Amino acid sequence: MIRGELVFVTLLLIFISYLFYEAIGYPLITAKLFPILLIIIAYPLLLILFIRNIRHVIMKEGQNGKDSRNFLQEAIPFIHVLTLLISVYLLGFYLGFLIFLLVVFRYYQYPLRISLPLIALAMLITYLFSLISPLWDGILFHGVL
């Protein structure tokens, strides 16, 4: 029964605490003044949100685990983007983008007569971009070459 906002606020608190720890270590006052000032303002506000969320969870006014139940469905578009990222990294823009499009159009169950012209269009755009600036070849291709 975890409220998503509580997790997010806690992560923000941890992250800001780390930034505070790092900022304190800077030797010059001009380097640390601004970030420390900001963190000092942010801390009480985050604590207010944190306490408010805890109270919601205790009083069971939260979303009763709805967040965690929907998590997988919500994560799917991000998994798609991650697929694009990893496939571009491994295979370069042409093949990476192609695989990503195949995965996504398959997921949304598009027929071939729609997905093929769209893929062709995407490849054409990629080619046009490559004329302006060189694109990433991918580590697999670098290895082969």
Added chain:
Amino acid sequence: MVLQFFTIDVFFYLIVGLLFFFIIGILPVVGSIQGLAILLPLVYKLDPPQAFALMIGGASGMWLSDAACSILLKIPGSSPTVPLTFDGFQLTRRGLHGYALGAATSATILGGIISGIITYGIMSVLLLLLMFLGPAEITIIIAWGLIASIILLIGKEKIKELLSAIIGLLLSTVGFAETAHIARFTFGFYDLWDGIPLSVFFLAMLGLPEFLGFLVRREEFIVDIKYLTYVGGFRTREFYKKFIEGFKEIFRSIRIFVQAIITGLIFGIIPGVGTTAASLLAYAQSGLLTKRKEKLGEGNVDGVIGPQSAIISCWFGDFIPTISFGIPGSAAKALFLGLFMMKGLMPGPHILKQVDLVNYILLLVVIGVLLGSILIIPLLPVITRIVTIRITSWVPILLGIIFIAVYSDRSSLFDLFLLFILTLLGYSLNKYGFSTPMVAIGFVLGGILEQNVALTYQIYGLSFLYKPTSLILIIILVAVTIVSLRMLRRKQIIAMGEEDD
């Protein structure tokens, strides 16, 4: 001279920008902000006049295509054009789409010209005042801009708004600090020494979370084909006759038009209030001032003229604080501010050395609005068909283009990983009620604010608050905030009353 900037290249980029933003204006998922975020990585290699023509000129021309989407299809292209769906669509249902479009076009064109002239006048005076401002005063103005944006936002959680601004300011400190000659918060990545690239940041905060949100919710806009048959009824003699009739209607509603222009300009100048509030309040004012026999909401053309004029004048008014003081009133203007800095146009007293470029930008906005209004009408039958395409089919392609554009900025794969991580942050912020536009505004202002804070601290210490100019400025800014707050409250009550009616 301003005219030296207007080369054939500039007009080419302006037309490309207009066509791009016409499509963006029609698409329901994306607004001007997402369009600008997509274009930002692409303009790195362009000269400032070309980049401004593509982004600023293009975005200025999209308001009529946005309005057309609301009037013809009842799908607001972006939130400010929501009031146009009330009366504009009622007119379309009665077959008077030409009439409604004519009224919207006249409001856009006349509103653009008049707001442009007023904005130019106000800017000229402000540029003279800028000579008297030092780092202490700039610090006070920027801090006020941020605080006022948070105070004046209607119906939002203030704690989360403030936190969002702080997160943006903190993220702006990543990278090499010029004030201290040290790299901060780089987590061991050398790619972060130059800070987070503006294009990556804006896409991650304002662009991608919106697209992914639609994919998560699996929202599709169902467009009733029978309304598209109205759209098909273009290019006929009847359409143009009604169009000209609608165009002339503005002269019968001159009071509503003037009132809307004033509301829009004021709301544009005050940071944080935004175009949506301006157009909603102009709609409420139109209800109070209308002398036509139809009630508002039943196909009264004043319900089109008022909001559309306010939207245009607010768009212009927003440029005043953005260019002169570096305080963006909205996310779109934060993006423009980022673009200005990327192209070496620093707001504040530095801008006095580049007055020609400032005048060029203002003229570009006027030309963008006029050219956009002229070009969109013949293109409407083609462009409106775009809404029938499923979102899930064009978002993946757009994602690929975004990835390629981000990579080609610095030819760095690290930027793509950064984009992914920041998009997760942007999506979470959006989901849990934080304000990503405030994060963007904080991020853009961070650099200028820190520089001025450091300078002020070195020159005056804390005694800068007791300087006569600082004291006068603080009093004026507090007074402006209180007056704006009172005005907003009163108008909110009017708007709520209208809603009840």
